[in-house]
Amino acid sequence: MGFREYRGSRQHTHAHFVLTGHTSFEDEPPLLEELGINFDHITQKTMTVLNPTKETDASILGDGDLAGPLVFCLMFGSCLLLGGKVHFGYIYGIGGIGCVSLWCLLNMMSLTGVSVWTVASILGYCLLPMVFLSGASIILSLQGVLGQILATLSVGWCSLSASKLFVSALAMHDQQLLVAYPCALLYGVFALLTIF
Template structure:
């Protein structure tokens, strides 16, 4: 053991602090290498929309109106029709059909009348039932029953008479719109009785009004020139039943 003092051991500059620093450098270097090898996710923001900030070190999304205006999704959304039009409710067409019915001498537009629009007919049927109820006659079932049976019969007759044919919805729409003069007659029954000469004459005038308007629309939509009186006759029978409900 005394001989150990005669040997001079090798003195090195390597210390524990240097060992910790080397380990830290190795760990940070391996993490950077792994991060660089990983694939970067594709950016959802286009490069032209990224602008550097004042320091030039990070990028922030910028707003470009031209980019959003050229987006196909925004253009397709702007081209969509209104919700009421998708549901088949067009107030302009409803108003034009109503004016055509109120003026029997006005020519009908076949392109507008050949539509299965049931918003106006349902409204007029409800108005007829409501006015009859105000006159003391609860006849909603008769109104809807006669409307359904009449539409079926008129639909069959028109398909036999015309070469092009017609849909059931179109027939129901036309007959429902032409029910508007009958609503006027039922409104008059609220204030005075129609069981007399004046009431009979008024009922005949309303029946003629409704049937002429319906036949005018049918010949315009189905291009059946010269057959208005043939179509007006079954329509007059149908509206005559509504007149009987109103008068009696």
């Protein structure tokens, strides 16, 4: 009993090309453009977080790209994993609850609404100092006074950057301290995950 040979070919008719609008692969946009990944915005947001005293361009904050925040969350979890702490579920769970909570709070505080993706993007980018703290926890023990000082500085850096980005994105002048407090609470939980 033999197997039949199947010799099929994929033929596209003229109607297929007319319906899809593409005549070749050269006419299609690049994959990163289709996915909405803009390396220039990622670099600008990262530099804004690294230097919170720098003036923020509000136009880069409107999009809710999650490529950079996902990379920073993975880096944070990987550094904790190298230190012997498996907290990926806690990172994404606390991050998700924090994003939704801060989204509700910011929608109540601002005159213009904000999308949950923008909140997740800003909170994820501002997680970068926590990545540095978790990287330091691989080399150093953060259980003593040095760990408390580094954790306090990291939480302050994260919350200052996040509140500055939220205030400039939502035009919430003179409300940075009100936004910084819940951000500090959220990043404080991440610091506790790093220390203990």
